[in-house]
Amino acid sequence: EVQLVESGGGLVRPGGSLRLSCGASGFTLSDYWMHWVRQAPGKGLAWVSRINSDASSTSYADSVKGRFTISRDNAKNALYLQLNSLRADDTAVYYCTRGALSGSLDYWGQGALVTVSS
Amino acid sequence: DIQMTQSPSSLSASVGDRVTITCRASQNIITYLSWYQQKPGEAPNLLIYAASNLQSAVPSRFSGSGSGTDFTLTISSLQPQDFATYYCQESYSTVHTFGGGTTVEIK
Numbered sequence: 389e390v391q392l393v394e395s396g397g398g399l400v401r402p403g404g405s406l407r408l409s410c411g412a413s414g415f416t417l418s419d420y421w422m423h424w425v426r427q428a429p430g431k432g433l434a435w436v437s438r439i440n441s442d443a444s445s446t447s448y449a450d451s452v453k454g455r456f457t458i459s460r461d462n463a464k465n466a467l468y469l470q471l472n473s474l475r476a477d478d479t480a481v482y483y484c485t486r487g488a489l490s491g492s493l494d495y496w497g498q499g500a501l502v503t504v505s506s
Numbered sequence: 507d508i509q510m511t512q513s514p515s516s517l518s519a520s521v522g523d524r525v526t527i528t529c530r531a532s533q534n535i536i537t538y539l540s541w542y543q544q545k546p547g548e549a550p551n552l553l554i555y556a557a558s559n560l561q562s563a564v565p566s567r568f569s570g571s572g573s574g575t576d577f578t579l580t581i582s583s584l585q586p587q588d589f590a591t592y593y594c595q596e597s598y599s600t601v602h603t604f605g606g607g608t609t610v611e612i613k
Binding site: 432488492 | 549552597602
């Protein structure tokens with residue numbers, strides 16, 4: 389069974405940093421591109437970032453470019469998102485998702501809540 | 507970036523109704539279009555990939571169509587468990603933009 393489990397969320401002050409982790413099981417992580425998607429409270433889904441299978445290529449939404457960094461450790465079956473220079477509008481549930489060959493996101497974690505507030 | 511526009515933003519329907527949601531892309535995305543369902547407090551669930559392909563274990567009352575810039579998600583006979591928010595998403599560009607969502611409410 390495919391499982392994605394996020395951790396590392398919490399309350400952080402504006403300007404602070406946080407590292408989200410996503411543990412993957414039930415499939416071979418190195419075979420898949422992985423993505424992060426976020427959802428602010430009461431709002432819609434927003435794509436954040438993606439990383440290809442061997443970590444040689446990454447992409448970011450303009451809203452997080454230069455502040456967030458996606459990475460992965462295939463040997464540890466883990467995906468990461470480093471969040472720096474956090475702002476109030478980064479407050480959201482962050483989902484770890486698996487990218488299928490079609491480009492769709494076929495499995496999602498339960499999400500990790502990041503709250504940026506003083 | 508590609509813009510994805512969903513309509514309507516919300517709708518009210520009854521059990522058994524046929525429901526159609528549309529998604530328009532700001533440029534040609536061929537068939538790089540997915541549909542997701544999200545219920546309150548839950549993670550989204552993939553329904554349709556590549557515009558018209560039903561994801562495994564998704565009921566056949568869901569269907570997708572379209573190509574280029576105009577796409578449709580249809581629920582042939584709305585069931586109580588289908589009241590949720592639906593999102594389209596393009597995967598043609600490196601920025602996988604989502605539509606704004608359509609909330610299906612009970613009439």
